[in-house]
Amino acid sequence: MAYRPDDTADYVGLQRITGTLGGKSGTFVLSTAGTFDGQAASGTWTVLVGSGTEELAGLTGTGTFTAPSGGEPTVSLDYDL
DSSP: OEEOTTSOEEEEEEEEEEEEETTEEEEEEEEEEEEEOSSEEEEEEEEOTTOOOGGGTTOEEEEEEEEETTSOOEEEEEEEO
């Protein structure tokens, strides 16, 4: 994260996900980019090509998220498997 003097920020990252998606299990990696406006983080993510394992091999997709400070996040992932 890169914070500015007004406590807002931009960030990038990678997240390794382990679990079940569409009834299939395995792992995959999301590339994340977003902003923090002082109240909530929001941004987009993309499944890294070739990162799916086991039954999630070949997974592709993109999504969005919003995570307010102290609140429940809202996430979406549109994917093909």
